[in-house]
Amino acid sequence: MKLKCERESLQSILHRVQGIVSSRTAIPILANVMLEAREGEISLTTTDLDVGIRCTCGAEVEEAGATTIPVRRFSGIVKELNLPEITIKVSEENVLEIRHGRSYFKMLGLSVDDFPKLPDFSGKESFDVEQGVFKDMLRKTSYAVSQDETRYALSGVLLEIKEDMIVVVGTDGRRLALIEKQGEFAREFKKNVIIPGKAVNELLRIMGDEGTMSISFLPNQAGFRIGATLLTTRLIDAHFPNYTQVVPGEAKEKVVLNREEFLSALRRAALLTSERSNSVKMQFSKRGLEITAVSPEIGEAKEEIDLAYEGTEMSIAFNPYYIMECLRNLDDEDIIFEFTDPASPGVIKNEQSFLYVIMPMRVT
Amino acid sequence: MQTITVLPESVANKIAAGEVIERPASVVKELVENSIDSGAKTITVEIEGGGLSLIAVYDDGCGMSRGDALLSIERHATSKIRSANDLGDIVTLGFRGEALPSIAAVSRFEMLTRDEGSLAGTRIKMAGGRLLDVLEEARPSGTTVWVRSLFYNTPVRKKFLRSARTERNHIIRAVVLLALSHGNITFRLVDSGKEVVYSPARESLRDRVVDLLGADFADHCLPVRHARDGVIVEGYAGNTGATRSTRRDQYVFVNSRPVASPEILRGIAGGYRTLLPGGRHAVALVFVETGTAATDVNVHPAKREVRFSKPALVEGVVAEAISRTLRPGTPFGTRESGAPYEAPAAVTEGPPTKEELTAPPVPAVAGEQAEMPVERSMRVVAQMKGLYIVCEAEEGLVIIDQHAAHERVLYERYVRDYRAGAVHVQSFLIPQVVELGPEESSIISRHIGGLAAIGYDIKPFGDRSFAVGAVPAHVSDADVTTLVRDMVAGMEEGPGRHAVSGTVEERLIAASCRSAVKRGDVLEPAHLQKLVDELLGCERPSSCPHGRPTMWARSWDELDNSFKR
Ligand SMILES: Nc1ncnc2c1ncn2[C@@H]1O[C@H](COP(=O)(O)OP(=O)(O)OP(=O)(O)O)[C@@H](O)[C@H]1O
Numbered sequence A: 001m002k003l004k005c006e007r008e009s010l011q012s013i014l015h016r017v018q019g020i021v022s023s024r025t026a027i028p029i030l031a032n033v034m035l036e037a038r039e040g041e042i043s044l045t046t047t048d049l050d051v052g053i054r055c056t057c058g059a060e061v062e063e064a065g066a067t068t069i070p071v072r073r074f075s076g077i078v079k080e081l082n083l084p085e086i087t088i089k090v091s092e093e094n095v096l097e098i099r100h101g102r103s104y105f106k107m108l109g110l111s112v113d114d115f116p117k118l119p120d121f122s123g124k125e126s127f128d129v130e131q132g133v134f135k136d137m138l139r140k141t142s143y144a145v146s147q148d149e150t151r152y153a154l155s156g157v158l159l160e161i162k163e164d165m166i167v168v169v170g171t172d173g174r175r176l177a178l179i180e181k182q183g184e185f186a187r188e189f190k191k192n193v194i195i196p197g198k199a200v201n202e203l204l205r206i207m208g209d210e211g212t213m214s215i216s217f218l219p220n221q222a223g224f225r226i227g228a229t230l231l232t233t234r235l236i237d238a239h240f241p242n243y244t245q246v247v248p249g250e251a252k253e254k255v256v257l258n259r260e261e262f263l264s265a266l267r268r269a270a271l272l273t274s275e276r277s278n279s280v281k282m283q284f285s286k287r288g289l290e291i292t293a294v295s296p297e298i299g300e301a302k303e304e305i306d307l308a309y310e311g312t313e314m315s316i317a318f319n320p321y322y323i324m325e326c327l328r329n330l331d332d333e334d335i336i337f338e339f340t341d342p343a344s345p346g347v348i349k350n351e352q353s354f355l356y357v358i359m360p361m362r363v364t
Numbered sequence B: 001m002q003t004i005t006v007l008p009e010s011v012a013n014k015i016a017a018g019e020v021i022e023r024p025a026s027v028v029k030e031l032v033e034n035s036i037d038s039g040a041k042t043i044t045v046e047i048e049g050g051g052l053s054l055i056a057v058y059d060d061g062c063g064m065s066r067g068d069a070l071l072s073i074e075r076h077a078t079s080k081i082r083s084a085n086d087l088g089d090i091v092t093l094g095f096r097g098e099a100l101p102s103i104a105a106v107s108r109f110e111m112l113t114r115d116e117g118s119l120a121g122t123r124i125k126m127a128g129g130r131l132l133d134v135l136e137e138a139r140p141s142g143t144t145v146w147v148r149s150l151f152y153n154t155p156v157r158k159k160f161l162r163s164a165r166t167e168r169n170h171i172i173r174a175v176v177l178l179a180l181s182h183g184n185i186t187f188r189l190v191d192s193g194k195e196v197v198y199s200p201a202r203e204s205l206r207d208r209v210v211d212l213l214g215a216d217f218a219d220h221c222l223p224v225r226h227a228r229d230g231v232i233v234e235g236y237a238g239n240t241g242a243t244r245s246t247r248r249d250q251y252v253f254v255n256s257r258p259v260a261s262p263e264i265l266r267g268i269a270g271g272y273r274t275l276l277p278g279g280r281h282a283v284a285l286v287f288v289e290t291g292t293a294a295t296d297v298n299v300h301p302a303k304r305e306v307r308f309s310k311p312a313l314v315e316g317v318v319a320e321a322i323s324r325t326l327r328p329g330t331p332f333g334t335r336e337s338g339a340p341y342e343a344p345a346a347v348t349e350g351p352p353t354k355e356e357l358t359a360p361p362v363p364a365v366a367g368e369q370a371e372m373p374v375e376r377s378m379r380v381v382a383q384m385k386g387l388y389i390v391c392e393a394e395e396g397l398v399i400i401d402q403h404a405a406h407e408r409v410l411y412e413r414y415v416r417d418y419r420a421g422a423v424h425v426q427s428f429l430i431p432q433v434v435e436l437g438p439e440e441s442s443i444i445s446r447h448i449g450g451l452a453a454i455g456y457d458i459k460p461f462g463d464r465s466f467a468v469g470a471v472p473a474h475v476s477d478a479d480v481t482t483l484v485r486d487m488v489a490g491m492e493e494g495p496g497r498h499a500v501s502g503t504v505e506e507r508l509i510a511a512s513c514r515s516a517v518k519r520g521d522v523l524e525p526a527h528l529q530k531l532v533d534e535l536l537g538c539e540r541p542s543s544c545p546h547g548r549p550t551m552w553a554r555s556w557d558e559l560d561n562s563f564k565r
């Protein structure tokens, strides 16, 4: 294999594929990137067996071929070589050589035969979405995903595609973020899958705000094609809880809050919570909204927000971090906060079809 | 000097009873074993008052003729062996001819039995070992035994018994153990009219496990099957995610007999070596077949132990069996087969006690550890084995058990929060359903109120299932099933066993700490120092809430002495 390509393009696609490679993998070849040179292009592939990424850029290929080499070192070299173009040669024995001026590198690769194949989506039906829209949906839900691997079904976001609607849901069992988009996806497509959190994070990293992307499925895999990049992921084979059951009916009280103001008040109050005393009390009364945090061995904080409130006076406790994460990922000027009583879930909504359900806390 | 006399039969029986019949569960075990030996297809056990008021066992086995029935209540009357030679080849569960007379000696005893060949059944009534009446009565072939007022004539024994609840739990376990090893028989246990165990005859071991230990148990297990040098091991090994803080969920059988076998428990631990965090125990169901000649069952009065002719071999084969199941593809080590198996370097909680399997828990620690003078500050020098923290104090060298220390710190913190009314409780969107075994459900049902007080909202949710609606905020995302099971294991130890004396809630908190404890974690130096500082800030830093010591110390003088300085 022998080729010449722009250093900057190579570096940028290396950066894209590198994210999922763990430095401590038990299978050595998974620390490698696969290089495949074909007529006029080079493509790079990495995988951790769950998630795989392939990215392609143009190249002057003199001799086609394929190999795998340690991705970290390779990317270090590409980054440090201060040149517009790089020439790469790989021998039959998987020895890679880069020679330029007074620099010379030789690296030992491993044969592509041992590199896991990414699932093949060719010929599978796919559907297209606006990248910006899908990215926004993932951003507004993925933070709610469970970080605990033992709660397998919750360790990814639910992606549900119905005839004229796409729904994304993330939950860790204590709060749930849900977003729906109508219309744009009309197609004979029906799907209900759980995408692992890791794949979602990678997607958020590589998706742009412009242009369309296409999504296709195999029985236990999903593939996301974004321009010259393909991300594939294993799907979580588990039963996602019935989220419609969690969404509460009409709430008794409803207030409109300025998102920034609410967020910064919570952020300050949260400074005086602790691992164990991790709730803030939200008290709604004629005087407005009062947010307090009390930790026996630390101290207390109180924040007031002006609010014209005519409803029943009540005080409800929540984990402030759950609310903050939600607010941080919204862009709206104002949000709607709904609640019923201290034992029922609170709900945050915006003007679009976003919904966040959060279970209250109590102090015994 | 007194002259030697032969003890009257009634006294001898009472003495034998002391060894064979320790508690109501022993009666259940002996009677059910007799029914199994009699070829019964269905065995029903009824109890009242934890077995102290009534234990009745009905079977549809071969029954006895009038003559045999009268013989069966004589000491050393058995139909199962004829001579000492037969002792080497015992295929029945009973062989001593001691159980019935022993039970009859310490209770009001009745038996109604008929064999195929007799027209009428025989009812025998006894009290305190004395024969009161022998009557004729109709009965389909089979045997029923009623044992009432157990230990009424041995008040000392009675005093040692625990609450009816505890005795009931022991009975459940006894029935579950026998049912697990006899899949072709239908078992039923009824407590005061309520069915607590029902296990129909089943072809597959897995179905039986689901009936008796819950689907959750079965779902977390891998089938085990391995044989070498005449030792066959079969059963289930829990995956490494499903662990417990005690060995309660390791069920061990030898030649279809539930036993406590330190060799097999060591073999299990060996099979899991390096796979489990310190202080955790796998769940396992292990059936070992050695053939009757290689195992002596005549070593323990209640037949709870066995002696293997090759204990190291049995231990080794069990370890191999488990290891192969968990690490498919890698044969167990590279030792040639047959080479002696070395015992695992360390079993974190010391050698398993025989009691852990079939016997009542025995107080492990008599009382609270004597408080040793504790220093105000210590400097962490190192961490060893991900378990011990080596510290330098002003007075000398101190080694701290990281788990015990963490448990103590958490316990005092949680108790403080609880007393201050500051337990922050987080609800779930959808309650998490946990499925438990019959014994576990019975324990947890009793503690629902106390658990609510310390921040766990747990509600019964149908048969043996519980819905967990909220947990304290400090409980991390951890698997709720493991959490609840650990708590059950902790609670069951009961007041006598805990060094914690305090309210029910405080004991529950002690039980809940277990699952929160750091296990086998390699911690950053700063983290270790923080833990040590927090421990020194505790009210009772020198023992964990369960009474185990947290630290071990040697003064500089002692050190100097040992180096002859
Ligand atoms: N349920 C039963 N059905 C038929 N025969 C029985 C039953 N229970 C007891 N027997 C007969 O009575 C005899 C005495 O029973 P017992 O339990 O006292 O002794 P064992 O079972 O022979 O030995 P061990 O003392 O080890 O249990 C048995 O050998 C058996 O022949």
Ligand SMILES: [Mg+2]
Binding pocket: B030, B033, B034, B093, B094, B095, B099, B100
């Ligand atoms: Mg017997």
